[in-house]
Amino acid sequence: LIASLQQVDQTYIMVKPDGVQRGLVGEIISRFEKKGFKLTGLKLFQCSKELAEGAGACQKENLHRRAHNGRGAKLYFARVNLEKDSNVDSIEHYKDLKQKSFFPKLIDYITSGPVVCMAWEGVGVVASARKLIGATDPLQAEPGTIRGDLAVQTGRNVVHGSDSPENGKREIALWFKEGELCEWTPVQAPWLR
Numbered sequence: 001l002i003a004s005l006q007q008v009d010q011t012y013i014m015v016k017p018d019g020v021q022r023g024l025v026g027e028i029i030s031r032f033e034k035k036g037f038k039l040t041g042l043k044l045f046q047c048s049k050e051l052a053e054g055a056g057a058c059q060k061e062n063l064h065r066r067a068h069n070g071r072g073a074k075l076y077f078a079r080v081n082l083e084k085d086s087n088v089d090s091i092e093h094y095k096d097l098k099q100k101s102f103f104p105k106l107i108d109y110i111t112s113g114p115v116v117c118m119a120w121e122g123v124g125v126v127a128s129a130r131k132l133i134g135a136t137d138p139l140q141a142e143p144g145t146i147r148g149d150l151a152v153q154t155g156r157n158v159v160h161g162s163d164s165p166e167n168g169k170r171e172i173a174l175w176f177k178e179g180e181l182c183e184w185t186p187v188q189a190p191w192l193r
């Protein structure tokens, strides 16, 4: 009852390329599953350098555009994907960090191999996921957190988690296409939601 009165949020969690290369995908997914959050989206995805550097282009092309022809009929333009697999633009994802000195390295890192994109849902999921992940610098992250247990360098910190409910929604919309997310109701243990 208490949980149902609280707001259910969504967060975007991503196993970064080092996490995939090191075989940590299952371990990382299991931390969020065991906590009791609900997985609503999951895919392995290679964000290409071209895509990363095509700031905004893919986003625009991805929109379903609506227009009218001369006779007043509505025309729906099909989804025109430059990059058929996604509407991801990692510059857009990290747009707040564009001015940082480490930005080029960050883009190299995030496009260096496949990532695992996930959408998770639950009460307080954004803040809770940040706690499960631990501090950005893995050496400052508490033991018991993902980065505290599994990483050493800030530039190889294995996982990303949205920092606000608004960014959770924004990032899920960036990394997932329509139809890739799954709404479902767990049949058991509703108190875990």
Ligand code: RTP
Binding pocket: 097, 102, 106, 135, 136, 154, 155, 156, 157, 159, 160, 161, 162, 163
């Ligand atoms: P994330 O977005 O990945 O969850 O990380 P965060 O909020 O904990 O950290 P943020 O400051 O948003 O930085 C995003 C990612 O950029 C890389 N980074 N490298 N000094 C550096 O070399 C540096 N600082 C940040 C990290 O991969 C960080 O997670």
